[in-house]
Amino acid sequence: MPAVLTHEWLFGAYLLFMAVGLLSTSGLIDVNTLSYLAGLLVAAGLIAVTARRDTPTMWRTRLLFYPLAMNVYFQLMRGAVPAVHPARMDTTLRRIDQWLLPDTPALLLEPLVTPWATEAFSFFYILFFPYLTFSLITYAVGDLGRLRAFTVGLFSLYGIGFLGYALVPAGGPYLAFAREFTVPLVGGAITDWNAAIVRAGSIKVDVFPSLHVAVSSFLLGFDFRHQRRRFWLYLVPCVGLWLSTLFLRYHYLIDVLFGFALAALALWLAERQFARERIPV
Numbered sequence: 001m002p003a004v005l006t007h008e009w010l011f012g013a014y015l016l017f018m019a020v021g022l023l024s025t026s027g028l029i030d031v032n033t034l035s036y037l038a039g040l041l042v043a044a045g046l047i048a049v050t051a052r053r054d055t056p057t058m059w060r061t062r063l064l065f066y067p068l069a070m071n072v073y074f075q076l077m078r079g080a081v082p083a084v085h086p087a088r089m090d091t092t093l094r095r096i097d098q099w100l101l102p103d104t105p106a107l108l109l110e111p112l113v114t115p116w117a118t119e120a121f122s123f124f125y126i127l128f129f130p131y132l133t134f135s136l137i138t139y140a141v142g143d144l145g146r147l148r149a150f151t152v153g154l155f156s157l158y159g160i161g162f163l164g165y166a167l168v169p170a171g172g173p174y175l176a177f178a179r180e181f182t183v184p185l186v187g188g189a190i191t192d193w194n195a196a197i198v199r200a201g202s203i204k205v206d207v208f209p210s211l212h213v214a215v216s217s218f219l220l221g222f223d224f225r226h227q228r229r230r231f232w233l234y235l236v237p238c239v240g241l242w243l244s245t246l247f248l249r250y251h252y253l254i255d256v257l258f259g260f261a262l263a264a265l266a267l268w269l270a271e272r273q274f275a276r277e278r279i280p281v
Helices: 006-025 031-052 056-084 090-100 115-126 128-140 144-167 189-201 211-226 228-247 253-277
Strands: none
Touching: 006 031, 006 056, 006 144, 006 253, 031 056, 056 128, 056 144, 090 253, 115 128, 115 189, 115 228, 128 144, 128 211, 128 228, 144 211, 144 253, 211 228, 211 253, 228 253
């Protein structure tokens, strides 16, 4: 097994990119700069400790650093990304959609907006969070080799996805082109709940690529290989989730397409790691 796993290189590349960018724009004595440098040190320290103490407990500690890091650095991007890349790329992303379609799908789907549709798609969109949480927990307490493969895939995906947020920051159609929508997204309690979660949790740069699409597609593909019953349980909700990213005006088509491509790469990395786990030493 390599000393440094693929997700550690890729998530580490994101941490390093942001640390260097923040050093040049905000200086060393800045909470964001210090936070990214600390992440690099912790990740390197866990690799070094595991090399000396190659135990299941140490490995799980090393692997489960990444769910924590993902949540911490996602929130830090709210201030860190504008410091490194202050421009917004919404107009560019919409223009790419216009090369593929008459316009970005959020605007094209506006004639189909009804309270019932908005409520249904809000329900599908919000399912992302329990699906991710439940998957993290069930794979974390299971077979260590499978957990390694799962972590390699998922957090390689997050490393590349976070780099996308940093390099192509955008707010999404619902923010960038709000004045062009004439039909409001009105639904029921689930719509209001989902909108409140998005308002509280969005960092306003988390559009390209669509990690709702990328992560849910990866989880679905990994479950097809390792938890077939859960794959069938979540298949239809995931299709609804993918459509909801466009219907609810959060994403551009190019975000979704790149999300699927990123999921395919992550699944390939995960299965390559799982094959290594099964090779006798």
